[in-house]
Amino acid sequence: SSLELGPYSHFMQKEIHEQPKALSDTIEAVLDAGFCPALFGDRADTVLRELEGVKILACGTSYYAGLTAKYWIESIAGVLCDVEIASEYRYREAWVHPKHLVVTISQSGETLDTMEALKYAKSKGHCAALSICNVAESAIPRASELVFYTRAGAEIGVASTKAFTTQLVALFTLAVTLGKLRGRVDAAAEAGYLEALRHLPGSVQHALNLEPQIKAWSERFAPKNDALFLGRGLHYPIALEGALKLKEISYIHAEAYPAGELKHGPLALVDQNMPVVVIAPNDALLEKVKSNMQEVRARGGELFVFADLDSHFSESEGVHVIRTPRHVGVLSAVVHAIPVQLLAYHVALARGTDVDKPRNLAKSVTVE
Ligand code: G6P
Numbered sequence: 001s002s003l004e005l006g007p008y009s010h011f012m013q014k015e016i017h018e019q020p021k022a023l024s025d026t027i028e029a030v031l032d033a034g035f036c037p038a039l040f041g042d043r044a045d046t047v048l049r050e051l052e053g054v055k056i057l058a059c060g061t062s063y064y065a066g067l068t069a070k071y072w073i074e075s076i077a078g079v080l081c082d083v084e085i086a087s088e089y090r091y092r093e094a095w096v097h098p099k100h101l102v103v104t105i106s107q108s109g110e111t112l113d114t115m116e117a118l119k120y121a122k123s124k125g126h127c128a129a130l131s132i133c134n135v136a137e138s139a140i141p142r143a144s145e146l147v148f149y150t151r152a153g154a155e156i157g158v159a160s161t162k163a164f165t166t167q168l169v170a171l172f173t174l175a176v177t178l179g180k181l182r183g184r185v186d187a188a189a190e191a192g193y194l195e196a197l198r199h200l201p202g203s204v205q206h207a208l209n210l211e212p213q214i215k216a217w218s219e220r221f222a223p224k225n226d227a228l229f230l231g232r233g234l235h236y237p238i239a240l241e242g243a244l245k246l247k248e249i250s251y252i253h254a255e256a257y258p259a260g261e262l263k264h265g266p267l268a269l270v271d272q273n274m275p276v277v278v279i280a281p282n283d284a285l286l287e288k289v290k291s292n293m294q295e296v297r298a299r300g301g302e303l304f305v306f307a308d309l310d311s312h313f314s315e316s317e318g319v320h321v322i323r324t325p326r327h328v329g330v331l332s333a334v335v336h337a338i339p340v341q342l343l344a345y346h347v348a349l350a351r352g353t354d355v356d357k358p359r360n361l362a363k364s365v366t367v368e
Contacts, residue, residue: 010355012157012249016341017208020201022162023334025151026169027197035177035190040130041146047128049181053080053100055126057089057117059365061160061244062105062167065132067237068333069103069171076185076193076330077178086117094124101146102129103174107155107163108364109138118143132170134163148173157356158363159248161341164241165204168334169197196331206325207338211346213322214339217304218346221252224275228266228301229256229340231279232289234333238279242340249348249358259292270301277343278303279336282310282327293319306339308332 008014029039037044054073056066066083073081086104090113102121106114109131118129118140131144134152141147150166176193179185185193221227227246231239236258243254257266259278270276276296280289293303297318304320307313308327315321328335348355 009349010157010345012159012161012345012355015155015157015162016338016345018153019162019165019208019338020205022150022152022166023169023204024201025153026166027173027200028151030173031194031198034194035173035180035185037177037181039173039177040148043128044130044146047101047146048178051079051099051101051128051178053082053097054103055100055121056081056083056103056105057086057114057121058083058105059086059111059113061164061241062107062111062114064237064241064244065105065164065167065171066103067240068168068234069175071234072172072175072330073178076175078182078184079178086111087113090117090120094121096121096124096126098125098127100126102126103132104129104140104144105132105167105171106140107134107152107160107167109133109135109140110364110366111140112366112368115139115143130174132167134166156363158358158361159245159344159355165334165337168337169200172197172331193330196329199328200331200334203325203328203331203335204338207335208342210322210324210339211342214342215346217320217322218343218350221250221275221343221347222350224252224273226269226274227252227254228269228274228276229254229279230259230262230276230289230292231256232259232285233283235279235281235283235336238333238336238340239277241337242277242279242343245341245344246347248361249344249353249355250351251353251359252347252351259289262292262295267295267299270296270299272300272302274301276301276303277340278305279340280305280311280313281308281324281332281336282312283332286311306336
């Protein structure tokens with residue numbers, strides 16, 4: 001397998017670095033055809049035109065892709081979107097609207113809870129389901145009327161990386177396509193979204209180039225027992241994903257919060273032993289994030305901030321800053337997934353854990 005790894009030490013590192021290519025491959029069809037229903041299969045035109053809401057079901061990292069999608073689907077398409085953990089949904093008496101499209105997200109297409117949640121949704125009367133999946137002809141896409149295959153290529157590291165970012169662009173494509181069908185995205189807006197997609201692999205490559213700086217930070221995290229991740233809006237699910245990655249492979253306890261919730265609990269945990277990672281690109285919520293950061297500093301918490309050039313952050317005592325690529329607007333969440341993956345990877349290396357096969361975890365969970 002050293003041959004397959006090339007210059008990389010682990011599959012996870014290799015897969016993190018494959019993201020510009022994985023993203024280019026996944027968006028190729030979108031760049032060629034524009035945001036059109038046919039991207040989701042032959043039956044998609046009618047289904048996407050007629051749906052009245054979206055119900056996303058997934059587990060793990062795929063669930064966080066779903067949480068990100070909610071922001072896009074509601075803001076770009078103006079369609080109600082609700083996201084639920086598959087293992088919870090399948091066991092509750094759910095309220096069903098037949099015209100809500102079920103969207104499952106699964107790298108493997110074989111996760112038992114997601115498959116059972118899909119079957120349950122169908123049995124309760126949902127008319128159609130869309131599968132966003134990375135493995136052709138796996139169980140979940142086979143059980144779905146519509147399908148969008150991400151083209152991340154085989155993912156071997158247990159902790160999902162390139163599958164996640166390609167899921168994000170698939171879901172973004174869904175949001176814009178729905179917006180077009182509803183007359184909310186006109187030709188000029190569509191051109192803007194295509195342009196954003198076209199620039200994405202390059203921005204992701206810039207984010208990958210931050211690896212040496214992130215590696216330097218990892219030394220400070222390695223001896224810690226806990227970490228807090230903060231983000232707001234579209235970057236909140238990325239904070240969740242960053243915390244999950246850190247837990248999975250470095251075994252450091254990590255939690256993520258939307259920064260506005262800090263005062264409702266987690267602030268009590270903040271002291272000099274609690275590193276706080278903040279995802280703080282320049283968006284509408286930046287000023288709010290800055291004031292949340294002051295609350296952390298005032299309690300002695302050390303801040304590790306990912307901020308783009310436009311955020312105008314400078315380093316100061318207890319405030320470390322890594323500059324992410326110039327703000328890429330609506331796809332910023334995808335770009336900011338990269339530095340938190342790299343942080344988890346290098347912290348795990350520093351702690352000497354088995355990065356590609358973390359204890360107690362499996363790549364694909366096909367049992368309950
Ligand atoms: C396992 C993997 C995760 C993955 C989750 C869902 O827990 O370790 O990386 O996110 O399953 O898997 P799926 O294949 O359905 O996306």
